[in-house]
Amino acid sequence: MACVPADQFEAFVATCAFGGLRLGEAAALKVSDIDFMRQEIDVQRQVQRADGGQVELRPPKYGSERTVHIPRQLVETPAEHVRLFVPGDDPDRWMWPGQNGNPWHQNTVGYYWRKTREMAGVGYHLHDLRHFYASGLIAAGCDVVTVQRALGHSSASVTLNTYSHLWPDASDRTRKAAESSTSKLLRASGTKQAPDQGL
Known part of the structure; x- marks a missing residue:
């Protein structure tokens, strides 16, 4: 199996890291599944x-069909990938076309990921990108x-x-709420010390 050029794998990694998709979900994307205007x-x-090595397409795990809202920067990466590496004009063509008209699958992606990991000198698993995405949502204040x-x-x-x-x-x-109210009060009073509350 030939090593995929890094530029072709970049969009796949970005989709997992900034869209939170599972490996199989990302590999099964068609061009029509990405709404570049709505960022979805x-x-x-x-x-x-x-x-037996057959490639099968199935619904996502646990019936998790969904729409993922993505940042503008992530839209640009797969859009450029389509322009450079996904020839044709059929909207239902695979984002990552593999052999015999099939999309990439676990073995293909696993091979490319191992090569990428070796080149980068890191030991992360591809699924760690999904955890990275989740931790970013939580850090930004998203609820459960x-x-x-x-x-x-x-x-x-x-x-x-x-x-x-x-x-x-x-x-x-509690600490964050107190810091917020303290900052507002200090800005309003123009002082660096909290006023005497008579306590």
């Missing part, structure tokens, strides 16, 4: 490698249900069981 990805299927829907988890409890340690606890929220 429709996750409708996944690729699975069945017994929002993160659940973005990741396509079967329930909010699955999301909590995996990522509860990343959400701020009560002491963190």
Whole structure:
């Protein structure tokens, strides 16, 4: 198997890291699944490698068909990928076309990922990109249900069981709220010290 040029794999990695897609979901994307104007990805299927080496298309895990809202920067990467590496004008052509008219699958992506990892000198698993995406949503203040829907988890409890340690606890929220009100008061009074509250 020839090593894929780095430029072709870049869009795949970006989709996993900044869209939170599972490997099979990203591999099964068609050009028509990405709405470049609305900045959305429709996750409708996944690729699975069945017994005997056959490539199968199945619904996403746990019925997790969903629309993922993506940043403008992520739109630009797959758009450029399509322009350079996905010839034709059929909107239903695969984003990452493989052999015999099939999309990439786990073995193909796994091979490319190992080569990329070796070149970068890191030990991360591809699935770690999904965790990176989830942690970014949580750090930005997204609630449990929002993160659940973005990741396509079967329930909010699955999301909590995996990522509860990343959400701020009560002491963190109290501290943040106090810092916010203190900052507003200090800006309004024009002083660096809080006023005497007579306590």
